[in-house]
Amino acid sequence: MEWSNGPALVTKAWGAVLALALLAGPAALAWTLLRPQPAPVSATAGAASTAEEAAANERAIELVETWLRADSNDQQLLASLTNAPVGSLPQTGLTIRDSSVAQIEPADDDVWSVTVGVDVAEPAPGSTPPPAGGEAKAGEQTEVPLVWVRRYFQVPVLVDRTDTEWSGPNLAVTALALPAPVPGPAAAAEPPDLDYPETISPTSAAGQSAAGFLAAMIAGDGEITRYLRPGTSISAITPAPYTAVTVSGIKGTHEVTDDPADDDGTHALITAELTRLDGNKTTAQYVLTLVARDGRWEVAGLEPAVRINTTPSGTIDSGTAGD
16 A cells, blocks of 8 residues: 555445445345245254254163063053053063163154163073972072173164253153064174284383383373373373283384384384282273374374274385374
8 A cells, every 4th residue: 555546445445335235235125025034954953863862772771671670560660661561571580780772773753773782690501590480399409600691672762852942852752662682783794904014012112102101191100291292182090090001012003113203103002911909910902193203202192993904905005104
């Protein structure tokens, strides 16, 4: 503007804009009144689906647990959870634990098919339980050893949603049938290969950094921030659930050295032996992102999942750890 007629041009431009606005006013008003109303878009559609799914899960778990524990005196209790006829019930219910939803999918209108997994205490293989309602004969075992077996049950659940203006949605939940025993989720016929082709020594600089980080995070051994790359935020578990960590093996996506250049890196699958508070030991695995800075290896991330090898056979993956 110092070398042109900028102020005059700006004044003329504002005048033109004002004139166009005045001329367009009636047309805009007419369009506002005459245009068709758009279909309403629910901002809470995802939340509604999540709420209905959660309600279906809760009712399915409640019904499966009650049905498994029920004895012949629990007819009314079961009837309160389902519209299906209760039918016959055993004289003694089962002992169960650790119920959870293994699968849920929408079926017909407002109906969800929920598969619940439950650990059930059942007679050990080869044992002979006493006859139902009778006493064990002489020489027969009176106490049958039990083992925990994971069982799965499918339940169709209807969730009716009624939206209200002021109090939010109301959900009416009904199990439409009794639990049906079904097979559990099948394991993959051919599990994929993991993408960690490089072997990293636990005694290497990268291995020692990883071990020190894990010891600080889960065993309270040292300050965790000394192992973290700047900008990375990972907190230690408090109180520490383990007393010691021993790294037994590391596989990486990229080769590492003890004299790395800045920004060299690898995704590392770490196998570690953890010592519990009671002295017993167990094995766990972690996936860490390790990146070099100033000649040392730092933890740049705690990855949520392992990496799968998706490179077709016979090809070379030229990616880097930073990708």
